[in-house]
Amino acid sequence: MAISYSMCWEDPLVLLQSLDISKEDNVLSIVSGGENILAILLKEPKKIIGIDIKKEQIYLTKLKIAAIKNLEFNEFVRFIGFKTSKNRIQIFETIKKYIEKEEVEYWEKNLDIIKNGLIHCGKFEKYLSKFRNYCLPLIISKERINEFLLLNSLDQQKEFYLKYWNNWKFRFLFKLFFSRKGLESGRDKEYFKYSSKGKVSNYYLERVKHGLTEVPIQTNLFMHYILTGKIPVPFKDHPYLDESNFDKLKDSINKNKIEFVKLDIYEFIKKSKEKSFSKFNLSDVFEVKTQEEYKDILKEIKRVAKTKSKICYWNNLVNRSEHQVEGVMQNKKLSEELYKKDRVHFYSRFIIENVN
Numbered sequence: 289m290a291i292s293y294s295m296c297w298e299d300p301l302v303l304l305q306s307l308d309i310s311k312e313d314n315v316l317s318i319v320s321g322g323e324n325i326l327a328i329l330l331k332e333p334k335k336i337i338g339i340d341i342k343k344e345q346i347y348l349t350k351l352k353i354a355a356i357k358n359l360e361f362n363e364f365v366r367f368i369g370f371k372t373s374k375n376r377i378q379i380f381e382t383i384k385k386y387i388e389k390e391e392v393e394y395w396e397k398n399l400d401i402i403k404n405g406l407i408h409c410g411k412f413e414k415y416l417s418k419f420r421n422y423c424l425p426l427i428i429s430k431e432r433i434n435e436f437l438l439l440n441s442l443d444q445q446k447e448f449y450l451k452y453w454n455n456w457k458f459r460f461l462f463k464l465f466f467s468r469k470g471l472e473s474g475r476d477k478e479y480f481k482y483s484s485k486g487k488v489s490n491y492y493l494e495r496v497k498h499g500l501t502e503v504p505i506q507t508n509l510f511m512h513y514i515l516t517g518k519i520p521v522p523f524k525d526h527p528y529l530d531e532s533n534f535d536k537l538k539d540s541i542n543k544n545k546i547e548f549v550k551l552d553i554y555e556f557i558k559k560s561k562e563k564s565f566s567k568f569n570l571s572d573v574f575e576v577k578t579q580e581e582y583k584d585i586l587k588e589i590k591r592v593a594k595t596k597s598k599i600c601y602w603n604n605l606v607n608r609s610e611h612q613v614e615g616v617m618q619n620k621k622l623s624e625e626l627y628k629k630d631r632v633h634f635y636s637r638f639i640i641e642n643v644n
């Protein structure tokens with residue numbers, strides 16, 4: 289199976305503010321591209337279980353971790369693909385002894401991924417690169433995009449949007465590219481099965497307007513990546529692109545607090561003991577779960593959660609926000625507050641639940 293996401297498309301600042309990780313916490317977190325596992329690790333919890341249904345997401349995250357552990361900041365940034373490099377394969381040869389045999393075998397069969405830079409290998413990131421290379425140039429020039437990336441107020445962004453984005457070409461091509469049909473080659477088909485949005489393309493057009501006009505572009509690493517395929521390095525508050533985090537990250541990795549599990553999260557929670565975890569990052573896994581399954585997972589979480597635990601998750605196209613599971617209470621005020629701050633524009637909701 290291919291890698292779905294080569295970076296995590298969920299805002300680590302929103303995640304950290306919602307879960308408020310402390311040294312006593314045992315955290316259960318979806319892995320995805322691994323960035324949010326590392327953001328959690330920087331808060332020094334007792335233990336993290338990183339879970340993903342796809343082994344490739346775990347392989348990717350473990351290779352990023354091996355690279356952080358063994359490379360200097362600039363070497364790491366080049367290896368992972370945020371800057372150019374000619375010797376990624378040689379670097380891989382030096383760090384492969386720090387990953388498992390089956391992972392080495394996987395990467396040796398997929399050396400092109402390493403050669404092109406890990407950060408660009410996901411199905412989703414490849415879809416974005418098609419948008420950037422074939423569609424975006426028909427809408428706006430590279431020079432204008434560079435101007436946009438330098439704006440430093442929302443008023444300027446709004447003015448720019450009206451002047452250069454908001455035209456029929458942008459609306460037409462964007463809706464064509466980010467239609468359900470188009471997106472099915474960038475995200476797994478099952479993510480559309482329970483969609484509650486009428487026309488997916490209309491929904492995403494509304495959200496991208498929000499992303500371009502209401503999220504300060506200077507802080508928006510996600511929009512930088514969508515528009516340019518890069519994130520400026522160093523980047524403040526990013527778990528590993530913020531150079532000031534790098535030594536702490538290396539130290540934290542050396543404490544071996546992360547354990548990876550390849551399994552469906554529901555299956556894992558069902559076989560976990562009572563009071564095993566205090567914080568849960570569920571990404572947007574409920575996109576592919578029915579309303580009944582959503583409630584069942586929350587009930588099982590209640591069973592394995594310590595008192596005063598917190599759960600966070602996102603909704604994208606699917607509405608999974610009402611459940612009435614006893615002992616699991618949504619913190620609506622904080623959920624809405626954090627949703628407004630979310631730098632990833634495409635979600636429809638962010639939810640934080642308190643477990644008592």
Ligand SMILES: C[S@@+](CC[C@H](N)C(=O)[O-])C[C@H]1O[C@@H](n2cnc3c(N)ncnc32)[C@H](O)[C@@H]1O
Nearest residue numbers: 297318320340341342345551552553571572573
């Ligand atoms: C849910 S996806 C979403 C990524 C991103 N939020 C998006 O929508 O573009 C993040 C990760 O969750 C994993 N995943 C999905 N459903 C899962 C499940 N039931 N149990 C464990 N992992 C799951 C996927 O393999 C993927 O690596």
